[in-house]
Amino acid sequence: MVSITQSAVVAASGVVTEITCFGETDGAINLTVTGGSSSYTYSWSNGSSVVATTQDLTALAAGTYTVTIVESNSCTITGTVQYVVAAAPAVLASS
Template sequence: CTRTLNVTVTQPTAMSATVSQTNISCNGGSNGSAGIVVTGGTAPYTYAWSPSGGTNATATGLAAGSYTVLVTDANGCTISRTVTITQPATAVSGTTVVTNIACNGASTGAINLTPSGGTAPYTFNWGGGITTEDRTGLSAGTYTVTITDANGCTRTLNVTVTQPTAMSATVSQTNISCNGGSNGSAGIVVTGGTAPYTYAWS
């Protein structure tokens, strides 16, 4: 006598995963993050990020670099994914070309600012409500500007506009020795300002 039985062997669906990442906003920072969403296999899952990142589905506080997560399901099946966290190539910075004041006490100084690094576009804050990139009509002194990029990263620069010392002079004279003569002379010695000097007697 016989009996036939049908037996079905099942398996879970294959594990698959999608990863997401948030790159670092400011060069040298550590606010990157990465996450993984797993389907298939048999829940619950465990996570192991390396070289750092912890044991949750989301790893936070990451510096720039590559991170690999190993996911293991309840049956010991595994899947891994790698995420590369990036950062802006260079920190926010800026270079300046200064036009110093030509004559003591004038307001002809200027600062030509060129931002670089970080992530454009940039905004500028010189204080006092001044938000232009460049400055003109400046008197002598030190000016401070904060450059902020699109990610909120900042760099503060101090720029000094100089002026020459004020011009001063001492004069000397030799009077005519004989009435009607022309052997008189006069001289001047100048200090301050910016040499060389030119002279025009009248």
């Protein structure tokens, strides 16, 4: 008899800490990954370069961040978070 065991599907969820103000770099993304084999690799990019290979990101500025997660059986998932920050407040001068 042959028995085949299949790992659970890889899934990720994240807790996003919003950027507090225009021009700040205090955003964060904390990932929780489940399923698959327990050995994961991470690659975060901002569209032009890899910005981290860690599970979580900190010190984020406004922008779009994409994570690719690969588990030890080469199953891959990808997700994207876009940080949009309101424009800087207008400065009005009175005469």
